[in-house]
Amino acid sequence: MRFNLASMPELPEVETVRRGLAPVLEGRRLLAVKARRPDLRFPLPERFSERLAGTRVERLDRRGKYLVALLGSGEALIAHLGMSGRFTIETPENAETSGAETPGAFARARATDPAHDHVVFDVEGGGRVTFNDPRRFGFMRLAPAAHWAETPPFDAMGPEPLSDAFDGRALGAALAGKTTTLKAALLDQRVVAGLGNIYVNEALHRARLSPLRQAGTLSRARAGLLAAAIKGVLEEAIAAGGSSLRDHAQADGSLGYFQHAFDVYDRDGEACRREGCKGAVVRITQNGRSSFLCQACQR
DNA sequence: CTTACGGCCTGTACGC
């Protein structure tokens, strides 16, 4: 298994993590929660372990790039993977096989460095879920379970891109009047939730729109095409994550990243993949971040 | 109000 380290956790990766964790967590109690350090990117909530221990995970949800675990205690555990965050699942079954004397088993067992195991959840029934995050850009918060969606940052967050509420009309309205670029606008979680650098680049390429274009200049028709492109790239990536999930479940149980072929991201200098386009992918810098585009077919 | 930017963090890639 080769991990594509360029692949950051955006909506499809977080959804894949959610689908991997849900069968382990939903309906089960957290027997013990150990924070191996007091902070991730931010300090963990006061009395973090005590507030989680003994409570049941009623449901594991996702909003944008956040995981939201609704707890029987009346609180919601909100987790963000940052850039390098992963969850690893150990069950009594794969704990037994992890020591198997096959060449792959040892390599898989070292997919994450235990030094960066920051939070460990012991789950009713013998499972263990570990949050591992070398760069520590991830964070966890607690919010009232009944009102988490009205707490920051969810109160200002744009629509879920895969929901029916997100279409050309909604996107056009969100972009109307914006003087910034399409690239910056789509990265703004208040416009649409869950996109990061990779899928913004991919969606703009699919919609044949330049990341340099002023966001507020988009026609309704083009906003519709862009919304459809966003849905398309996310759905395909989630499908790819689903297949990687099956691989992971049989390997080391590490959830967070998966192999996926991109049309433009990190393909600087390579041929445009659009049918009939003779252009090449170039890398430019916008707002201090890399954008990848084909200047032959994106306007 | 909107937009822009620095800082956070560490593993990896690269140049000398």
Add this chain to the structure above:
DNA sequence: TGCGTACAGGCCGTAA
């Protein structure tokens, strides 16, 4: 070979 530096990037606080 080893050391130093740049880079990756989501989010948040601050500034313009």
